[in-house]
Amino acid sequence: MTNSAKAENALELTDLSVAYRVAGRNRAVLRNLSLTIGQGEAYGLVGESGCGKSTVALTVVRYLPRNGSITGGAISLDGQNVMKLDAEALRRARAESVSMVYQDPGKALNPSIRVSRQLTEIFELGGVSGQAATDRAIAMLNRVRISDPVSVMQRYPHQLSGGMQQRVAIAMALANDPSMLILDEPTTGLDATVEAEVLDLIAQLRQELSASI
Template sequence: MMPMVELNNLSVTYKTKQRHVTAVDRVSLTIDERDSIGIVGESGSGKSTLAMAILRLLPEQAAEVTGEVQFNGTDLLSLNESELARLRWTELAVVFQKSMSALSPVHRIGVQMSDIYRMHETKVSKREARSRMVALLHMVNLPERVYDLYPHELSGGMMQRVAIALSLMHQPKLLILDEATTALDVVTQGQILDEMLELERKLGITRIMITHDMSVVASACNKVAVMYAGRIVETGLVKQVLTHPLHPYTQGLLRSIPSFTGEKENVRGIPGSIPDLALLPTGCIFASRCDHAVELCRQVNPDETLFQQGHRVACHLVGGELAHAH
């Protein structure tokens, strides 16, 4: 079976007169149909840039994108604007982080939803559009009255549900959520994630979830890709990576999360900060913050090592010649 999404050596470089910043560096990733993958990492790791590159939403004059983004066998980077416009909303959709500011504050929710819908469904009447939008609101557990409300009359959780309803308008094959539940309280976040999982089962959607929250990935994703300073350092099934993390960065991320059960341990952050992406090192990108780094780590960028069930790690200390020294 052909994967739905294949990223092949995808790189994004932001260019200014003074410097070039490599925000995404040769990322390769495969996502199967109806799969759900969480892309996690610290702020500044390049997660949102990766999502915007897949959707071709980066400004061409400021960002150079190279590599391939294969979507059902079509390279999205090679399409012209009209070809891409036909895929957006209908095949590809996104839910952004700041849903509270996603809609116009001076127009009612339903009017805006219907206008967006009728841009693609030009022969649909206003009455038919309203009926379709109300059904979408019900799908995300919102009452019909929301159709006639203004954005400021909704809570953050309700606005997030509206944003999700908008993304599902044309039943897209691929849905990208970029920190879509970050601004919500834990209870509302849990409710929306449960609703998303149920919708995905009903509609057969494939999902990419961008987040810095490991608990979101643990509860709502099948696979995980750990991203650091523009590179993917570890990928695999959630149950593999979160229970047996192999890369030192993944281990550090998990140590920084407080546990509600089990032994009470000191919660520790990872010392240091993400390197300057305009001055990338020749070796492992994480070497300057890694407690186990040796000279080889600082000089040579590690290749990926494949373990069982697709668990991949890019680290000299795991699976390579230095594995026994770890």
């Protein structure tokens, strides 16, 4: 969906219900959840561990695990009915409209592939290759306040600190210029100083990109 054709709301959940199949039974984890996030708006879910925050995030992009299922309700992302998207349309939505940053960047990043390859691959999927893809990858690392992006590009994820890994993960999530960025507790496991830096970075990027969070 082009910027000129954006829906009034970035995300609408209506009476959303989700269950996990455990020991032969459906266990409800979300019941009739409704919320609306406007274009460019920041919206936070607060709750105890295990209350379903991550499940909400995964459901929006239909990344539920095999034993998870949507048992009721509707999801509208930029005016698109996510529930009715076929595999190709869903892949396109994930590539163009919405990105997600997970709790543990160490698990989200591939440990056996250098940062450079993981970042440039995103641009290559969008039709940008060679030096142009490398230049854009370096620019993205600069954008998330990595002071020596060329050096970081040559490293493997395990060679980076937790805070640096999360900045790389955010850079990868923003590479496709999404209209919505979903953050699943992105500062979990970071010390207080780094946590504050990451939250400040996210606030700045939201203003720069006019993205919903």
